[in-house]
Amino acid sequence: MFTAGAGGRLDNASGAIVGNDAIRLMVEGLAVELAPRARVNAVAPTWTETPLWKNMPAADVQATKERFSNTIPFKRTAEIEEVAQVYIF
Incomplete structure (x- = not known):
């Protein structure tokens, strides 16, 4: 289980945005790669x-x-x- 978010503080928003998108893409890739043997999920509340x-x-x-x-x-x-x-x- 991974955690992603919606952004970050004003002083670090770009890093948080890039990091959150990286988590989303990693989860999507792992879900495709590991299916059907395993599920991969991320929690991404706003x-x-x-x-x-x-x-x-x-x-x-x-x-x-x-x-x-x-x-x-x-x-x-x-x-x-x-x-x-x-x-x-």
Whole structure:
């Protein structure tokens, strides 16, 4: 199980974007290569409020959460517990 994301902080966004795309491509290639003997998956939630953002001002965290929420069909970002359930599944 691999983890990819949607981007990164402003000071490292390009590295995070490249890294996340690399994970996506690696998972796709491994899934084709290893099928049907094994499954390869990645969890790739969009922005999620985690301790990673603890040093960001609360107003900025809220603004980021709202910005991402507007791009998601559920109109909200996932909670940490919801993302964890995907790994357990």
